[in-house]
Amino acid sequence: MRICVPVQDDRGLPAPVNAHFGSAPYFLIHDTDTGRSLLLPNGEEEHAHGQCHPLQSIASQNVDVPAADYFKPRGIPLRLLEEVVLELDELEAIRLADEEGLYQEQAARQMGVSRQTFGNTLDAAHRKLAEALLHGKALRIVRPSDPARGAIQHGAGAVTRAHTNLESTP
16 A cells, blocks of 8 residues: 655655645555555645645556545635544545456455445445535544554554554553
């Protein structure tokens, strides 16, 4: 899986994540299957708010997941919107079924889950997308670094969740 993360400087993986996808100085594209990373400068770093098109900068890189935390209606501050949370496995199910066009059996095998689990995950993802789009809500994508959800790992073609015990932290 190729993931694009907006970063603040040119140090690669150690670089801090930039809070706003479009104004990031660089995009780090990391391939979780090969472990290789590519750093691209953002050609639209200086832009008027709401007028950026950062995906054009990475369009030729075959990115599977742009690491944006939120997608929201334009012109409405995020703090004023209700949010719908889309888990990373739900996003992967959408990618496999809707973008790749795989049958549920094939996609389930690729994610390492049963066909029934894949179908349930895809149904939940579609309902969440519909809710966000039809009711003008922000869509939040839970990222691997979100401690409230546990660390999410990608391995052997499957997206799995490794739960962490946050209460044991002093």
